[in-house]
Amino acid sequence: MTTNRRNFLLASAAAAGGIALLKTIDDTLAGDAPVATFKPLKIRGIYPHLCCYNTPLGTLPAKDHGECGIGAVVEWADKLWAITYPPHKRSGSRDKLYEIDQNFVQKIREESVGGTHASRMIHRASQQLIIGPYFINEKGVVRACDLKQLDGRMTAVAEHLTDPNNWVYFYDMEGTLYEVNVHDLSVKKLFDKPVPGWHGKGAYTGQGRLVVSNNGEHASGERSYKTLQAGGPSKHKDEAGVLAEWDGKTWTIIERKQFTDITGPGGIEGSPASDAPLWALGWDRRSVILKVLEDGQWSTRRLLKASHCFDASHGWFTEWPRIREVAPGMAFVVMHGGVFMLPLSFKETTPVGLQPICSHLRYIPDFCTFDGQLVLAADDASFMQNPLVGQAQSNFWMGKSQDLIHWGPKFGAGGVWQHDDVTEAPSDPLLVRGYDHRTVHLVNHGDAPVRVELLADVASNNGYNSIGSIELLPGYQSVILDKSVEAQWLKVQSHLAAKLTAYVHGYSPRAREAEEEKLFDGLATVENPKNYLAATFRPGGHNRSLEVFAHVVDADGKAGPLMHREVELADDLTKLEVNAGPADRLAFLEKTLAVEQPFEMVDETVVVTDFAKKRWRLPVSSKIYSEPFAAGWARGVREVVSERFMANLHGTIYEMPRTDDHQPMFSHIKPVASHNKLITDMCTWRGLMVLAGASLAADADSSNLQLASEKLPLWMGAIDDLWKLGRPVGQGYLWRDTQVKVGDISDPILATGYEQIELSFWTDNDQGASIEIDVDFDHTGFHAYRVPVRIGGEVKPDVVPADQPRKSALQLSTPGGEVVAYSFPKGFQAHWIRVRAMHDGVMTVVVNYR
Incomplete structure (x- = not known):
């Protein structure tokens, strides 16, 4: 398919928006898909054999390799290239550079030097992919930088201000800025740490400046602010992280907030023109921030947060939210648990087309297209403060853009003001397009009434008109925006200086697939709690198996003797197989996999108590969940994805954040789906979402069960399949x-x-x-x-x-x-x-x- 034809289709679909546009994106990608000759096992978009580890086979996991996220993924030279990262390795690690061909054969490159890196750029002048410390030419020849010279965790690479044909900038997570020669890979350190904030994330060059970001306020090791060129220590809780720029002479602080990705319509190939806009993603306690640079001026727009799992002030729980082109003229934005569509023509003067697609559970450090598919990287399973994972591992998801609309609902919460002293000036614009239901929560924290105006931009042309005025008495008042109110962007304006809160919840029921509930038909139900496999499990550390403890619950509803098994990927990569578990693992697993009662029952309602001894109530469904199952309690709370928790409590699955000291944050819990299944445990293994509690009588071919013929049926799929279990009730x-x-x-x-x-x-x-x-x-x-x-x-x-x-x-x-x-x-x-x-x-x- 020609580029002109692609652009015509995308432009036509953009007018319709939503599903039509996603379908067109998939159609353009499908035109490039070759016919694969190798047929490895693929389950719900995941190839188990592509799972990445930083523990070599035959060795035990190292404590300093507790994480193995996929930090960058790029299609280049007809291959898919990816790098993994451990938590904090400045001068190399066991992590690898991966090359995947169009037959999905994975090769670990011998040039791998490891380290905690997530930078990527296509350097047009030299025709090289720069991914982490690696330079890869158009023939796939790989060179690696000397990590003794390029010391640090490389988070971004950007075009050079004065000599872009020969040099690039590397930005480190501790804040060091280097320049590297693209020909001989020589390295020069330019600044040790020029701007405040920690946990560096983005760097991008455009409009005559280099822009960098940090997304946290927690120093790494003994590092300090002694070498700052601009800014200083945080003065209050709203100052965490930074967005800053350098014109080659002077550093300037743009905003002292938590920022992540910086890019523009040229994406990883760099700015396409000297006047092209730049976009910077960030957040504060109110909402997601989208900064736009146009004609040398920065402006601010805001988006709703689909999840609070990313909010920590240290910035560790975000990985690398990205804006990335997925088709000519169109990018996806992945930020704070939500996916948005962003036209590459988006700028402050024409803020058209930005809209939510879905919410998600997957942790997505990067994404791209390859082999006619959308490819999502991950940070799947880590063993940092998590004994239920034996070794760190992550995998890719590959599928269609349209698949995303069947993930979580378009959902979000965020504000323009939160206990803020406001003037009579209008607030920043907040995106409300794409949400069927919009609730505006207003609070007057003062003692006198204040008139508050809601202003809407209907056509995304910055023409804001009043859609309603409220006499806001002291206290709280919510406002329902009817579906008939056509608004792309919303501003709030006070007619007096006052202390106010203006916060929006947006929600659209998720788009269901036909007969999607059948995906889970293989799981046993509360209506028939018999003849099923009750299991608990963990990804192994001594090998790459899934270690399983299981009891068969018979036709009388009684649990049989304990079975210890290991599930492994077969050598031919086309199927899974079951082996007996080694006896020397029994004592360790009995202790590690033990399950305690996960909640209290008070007034026939679930009550959970958090780390601060606060009580929170959650809804219930079948009374069966109030008692242990035949083989014991079902596991209630578990870190299923790195650095955030999932909960399965009384027939509802939830997502919730992890506190700074690694405890479940029940105060910010969010329902995912309700079900009637006897799910006894869940985890991520080889990138697959694994659920225990499968029926022994289910038809394996029609129920998404694996290993049914081995008498060890387990449900396997993608984590974002969980939304399809059923709407929360x-x-x-x-x-x-x-x-x-x-x-x-x-x-x-x-x-x-x-x-x-x-x-x-x-x-x-x-x-x-x-x-x-x-x-x-x-x-x-x-x-x-x-x-x-x-x-x-x-x-x-x-x-x-x-x-x-x-x-x-x-x-x-x-x-x-x-x-x-x-x-x-x-x-x-x-x-x-x-x-x-x-x-x-x-x-x-x-x-x-x-």
Whole structure:
């Protein structure tokens, strides 16, 4: 397919947007796909034999190689090239440079020197791919830099300001800037650490300047700020990381926030023109930040965060969020658990076409296209503070762009203000395009009313017009933007100087594939808890197997004797095989794989307690989950992907962040899917999502089970298949026949990621009783809930007109003996809700999630 034909198709599809555009991207890629002659095993987009390790076969994992992420992946010279990285190795490691051909034969290059690197660039003048410390010419000849000279963790490589044909810049994660000659690989150190912030991420040259980024505020080792050329130590909690620029003479701080990738429409080939725009990705406590450089001026736009797993101030939990071209004229943005489409024509004066595609669970350090497919790298499984992984490993996912729309919903939360002292100037623009349901949460933290205006850019031409005005009383008020309100970008403007919060939750139900639930038909169900394999497992450290402890639960529902097996990839790479586990592993595995009760049951509701001894309530489903299964408790919480946790609690799977001291962060938990399966454990092995709890009677060919013929059935797929288990639903009690007094406050219960939430309340108090509802939408505290106002569309019973906001909090009252129900507006999203008693009595408050 010609380039002109591709561009025509992409331009036509861009007008339609969404699925049409993704289909066109896939069609253009498919035109390049060769016919493979080698047919290795492939499961749901993952080739197990391509899994990358930094522990050589026959050796034991080294403690300083606890991670093996795929830091960079590039198609070059008809091959796919990739490098892996360990946690912190400045002068080499066991990690390798990989070459993969179009038959998916993987070769480890003998020139490999290792190290913690993620830089990549195609140097047009010399026709070389520069990936990590390696220079690869158009014939695939590899040269490696001397790591004694190029000392550090190379996070980015960029065009040279004055001699781009012969030199490039290398930027190190500790902040050192080098220049390297592309011909003889000689190295010169330019700056030891010119700007503040730590955990360097991006570097890119454009419009006569080199722009660099750091995404954290935590020094590495004994490094310090003694050699800074601009800026200084953080002055307050909002200062973490940096975006800075150098014109060849002077360093300038652009913004003291956490920033990651920097690029432009030329992508990894460098800026295509001297006036081409630059884009820089970052975030703060409010939302994702997209900085745009046009005509020498920086501007700021904001996007919603699909996940809070990336938020830590040290910056360690982001890896390398990227903006990367996936087809002529179109890039994907991967940031904070969301994937967005970005036209390469995007700039501040024409901010057209940016839109969300999905949310995701996969940890994606880089991505590209190869063999007619989209290729996503990963940081799959690490054993840092995680004994349930024996050795670090990561793999690629290969599939179609269209597959992504069937991953997580278009979901996000983020604000323009959060407890901020604001002026009468409009806020930064926030992307609201692409979300069916948009809830704007406003808080007036002062004592006097403030008029707040919502301004929308409908055509992405920076023409902002008012769509509604609210008299914001002291306290909280939510605003529902009706679907009829066409807005690409949203600004908020106060008519007075005030301390305000303006925060948006966006949500669209995920696009379901036809009969997608059948993907999990091979798992046993709560309706028939018999004749299945109850197992726990871990990726092995002594070899590359999946170590499995299993019990067969028979037709009477009783667990049989323990089996110890190892699952390995067969030598011909076309299938998996099962071997008996070595006896000398038994004692270690019995201790390591032990499962404890993962939650409390209070008022027929899941209660979890976090590291700070705070209690959080989660919904429930079948009563079977309230007790141990036949072979014991199902595992509740596990680090399934590096540096973040997954939970399987009472029939719902969740994602949640990891705290700085490696504990589950229940306060920021998010539902992924609800199910009726007897899932006893889950992990990532060879890049595959593995679920235990498979039926022994299931048809292996139609149920996505592996090893059914070996009497060790395990479900295997991709981690983002989990969304297809079923939309999050359930029921939970805040109080259940509970004696309360005036002013008593319930535990909080989850209120994010669900399409419809209804709260019901009753009491045995003959004189009746009342409750108020509190909501926490941004993890900073609870606010008394007022009935939302609606902007646009038909005024419905669950909201009031924008010009008639309620002056007091909503109270639900019952005369006693009667049930009072309140349905939050469809699509309403907060994060937690709780209730407050306005009378003494025995009360029941139940929340239903539909």
